[in-house]
Amino acid sequence: MSTAKRVEKLRALMAEKGMDAYVVPTADFHQSEYVGEHFKARKFISGFSGSYGTAVITKDDGGLWTDGRYFFQATNELEGSGIRLMKMFVGDTPSVTEFLADVVPEGGTVGFDGRVMSMGEGEEFEEALTPKNIKINYSEDLIDEIWEDRPPLSEKPAFFLEEKYSGESTASKLARVREKMKEAGADIHIIASLDDTCWLLNVRGDDIEFFPLLLSYSIVTMDSVELYVDERKLNDQILAEFAKNNVHIHPYNDIYEDVKKLDPSLTAMIDPMKMNYALFKNIPCKTVEAANPEILMKAMKNPVELENIKEAHIKDGIAITKFMYWVKTRFDKEKITELSAADKLTSLRAAQDGYIRDSFEPLCAFADHAAMMHYSPSPESDVELKEGAFFLNDTGGGYYQGSTDITRTFVLGSVDQQMKKYFTAVVRAMMRLSRARFLYGCYGYNLDILARGPIWDLDLDFQCGTGHGVGYLGNVHEPPTGFRWYIVPSKNEHHQLEEGMVITDEPGIYEDGQFGIRIENEFIVRKGVQNKYGQFMYFETITFAPIDLDGIDPEEMSKDEREWLNNYHKDVYEKIGPHLTDEEREWLKEYTRAI
The missing domain is CATH 3.90.230.10 (Creatinase/methionine aminopeptidase superfamily)
Structure with missing residues (x-):
């Protein structure tokens, strides 16, 4: 099916659902930078294959917002789709929310799957659209309804990252995170970002191509961790480590219903840049917003x-x-x-x-x-x-x-x-x-x-x-x-x-x-x-x-610059040369010569 045909099918479904515009970002349920095949909805609907961008489809128009890295690529890949390239950060290009506030009629509806929109982005939509009495429907995954051969979620196994690689035990990491929770006045810490959960629990997976991460959510309390993951991916070593640290396993998608049951008297620490909008909307208790403490710790x-x-x-x-x-x-x-x-x-x-x-x-x-x-x-x-x-x-x-x-x-x-x-x-x-x-x-x-x-x-x-x-x-x-x-x-x-x-x-x-x-x-x-x-x-x-x-x-370099390059190449030869064949080493000598 051509991109134009896909857009046509989406518009028909939008009309059926009463939506004036539908937004498709580049995201999974965890605001990951790169996503697994199941989550490449923006590529499916626009044809643009870059790693960053947002597609917006209205009743009679379409736009693809991306940055300068991808202008040339997007121009080529959008050809024939009926979707225009919107060059972010260039001239008077409106933001996605500014565009929607301008083209969607008062009383109209903007739709998106709230699981693939960050909390912060969702709130930006509210701020921009509410004054025009434009409603937001975040509970419909329209792409899923028209993507007939959509790849399934990954079922690949996870692995444990031993301390000789991680340099710190899960218990130590949890202790540090819980100190940050106390400082923030939080009783629980809800984590939706994959790299933060994987770092905290010293696990890795194979759920995103090239990125060894595990599809999961976690809720950290002062004495346990509630982990939402496909348990079939976890081996005995991981389960034993989890048992030592009071990590309890729950089905991956149960997080959305379970957070609704949280005690309203609790205070939850959340990261608006690392949590999806749908999950945030389900939290019944008070929240404190802060960057996930794992971000700086793992950096x-x-x-x-x-x-x-x-x-x-x-x-x-x-x-x-x-x-x-x-x-x-x-x-x-x-x-x-x-x-x-x-x-x-x-x-x-x-x-x-x-x-x-x-x-x-x-x-x-x-x-x-x-x-x-x-x-x-x-x-x-x-x-x-x-x-x-x-x-x-x-x-x-x-x-x-x-x-x-x-x-x-x-x-x-x-x-x-x-x-x-x-x-x-x-x-x-x-x-x-x-x-x-x-x-x-x-x-x-x-x-x-x-x-x-x-x-x-x-x-x-x-x-x-x-x-x-x-x-x-x-x-x-x-x-x-x-x-x-x-x-x-x-x-x-x-x-x-x-x-x-x-x-x-x-x-x-x-x-x-x-x-x-x-x-x-x-x-x-x-x-x-x-x-x-x-x-x-x-x-x-x-x-x-x-x-x-x-x-x-x-001749284009100063003496100091040539000296830096010569010293760098000397280090390259000394560190890499011993691992090469004789022919490769002789070649390397020429390509690390002093200039």
């Missing part, structure tokens, strides 16, 4: 996690270096496509001890495809690698020792001087942020200009954040901090940089229809010197893989 990795993560990055660096060698020495001798290259890289990661799965969908983009900031190849779009262009690879590995996220852009053959100028600017941008020294208390937006400076100097920009937190076998984009020059409340990234956070540094330049360049390393936030001026902080780089010298123009 500040403990010493065991940090040592594991550093080990994971060495394994990942070996795979990436072998991959770079293979691509650059074979692309002109055999047929290599975007998809076959992605498969090759996954196989190289899988050869590393402790590998579980890739940490997100590989973004392997050749030439003009790389201008689409988060392009991922498909059988329909797959192209062969050729000489004279860039090949961008934004990929990551999930290991028991942690998750990785790395981007390298390879030069295939040779490129012109302007492309080298841009490539060098991106490398300079990445290294400038990684070299930062700053006082404790800085936020990501205090430092973002360090990365954007070399790119802004060219009167260019990249329409996304510069970096994000990385979870430990959780969300690869992990709040509560990141690097961007403006604040996006929905990103939940408004927090100062804390010791132990693991964050990416990934500036880029993207020229529509031509090429894209991104270079990404990860680093750990560390404490430096403390003196009369305060506590200084710095970043410890933990990603080790060559930066393609074929794209570097040394």
Whole structure:
């Protein structure tokens, strides 16, 4: 069925239900950034496959709201659907709620499935629509009624993350969370976000492609945890650990009825950015709103996690270096496509001890495809690698020792001087942020200009954040901090940089229809010197893989910048070289040479 036909069927159902507009966000019941196949309703109704966006269908119009990462991709994928691209944060583009308040008649009805809308978003709808006497129907999943072959919910097994990986017991984590509950004056803590429950209970699953998380809800009391999950997924080890910590199992969907039975005299701590609107509406007791305490706790990795993560990055660096060698020495001798290259890289990661799965969908983009900031190849779009262009690879590995996220852009053959100028600017941008020294208390937006400076100097920009937190076998984009020059409340990234956070540094330049360049390393936030001026902080780089010298123009770099790159490449050779074949090591020596 074509996208236009799906929209037609939805409109017929909307008319039957008395709805003037229907909203379909990119979400599951847990406000996860990436969702399982069952929850890809926005892709189903719009045809847009990006990871971020909201579709709105009215009686005679349709819009898809997404940000600058996806403008080019969305334009292509929406063609023929009758759905317009609404460019978020650009010009006078209205927000979803502003659009609805303007086009839905007074007394009309806006519908959505309240389980896939966050509490905060639902309240924004109320605030925007109530003054116009527009009603909200949040109890109807219309997409489910027209999606005939909808994939079922995952039934894959969960696994326990032992303390040699997590670095902290469930009992210790529960004690810390309960202290935060006391401080907030809460008797119970309702958690709907998958990564927070999984971190708290030291469990992981396989319910979302690439993300090792378990579909679940939890209610933490002062002496127990009520966990809502498909019990068939839990093995004996997990059940034994749960028994030790007074964790009780309930059917996954029972949460909605069970919260209705909560004692109205209790006080529940909830996170409006991490709870769905339908669940919130079912809570009968008083609530206190605060960010889930697990968010900051899991972002500040403990010493065991940090040592594991550093080990994971060495394994990942070996795979990436072998991959770079293979691509650059074979692309002109055999047929290599975007998809076959992605498969090759996954196989190289899988050869590393402790590998579980890739940490997100590989973004392997050749030439003009790389201008689409988060392009991922498909059988329909797959192209062969050729000489004279860039090949961008934004990929990551999930290991028991942690998750990785790395981007390298390879030069295939040779490129012109302007492309080298841009490539060098991106490398300079990445290294400038990684070299930062700053006082404790800085936020990501205090430092973002360090990365954007070399790119802004060219009167260019990249329409996304510069970096994000990385979870430990959780969300690869992990709040509560990141690097961007403006604040996006929905990103939940408004927090100062804390010791132990693991964050990416990934500036880029993207020229529509031509090429894209991104270079990404990860680093750990560390404490430096403390003196009369305060506590200084710095970043410890933990990603080790060559930066393609074929794209570097040394004349565009300062002496200090060349020195940083030379020292970095010396570290790459020393850490990665011993794990390569003789041929690969000889090649690496050339690609980590001093410039």
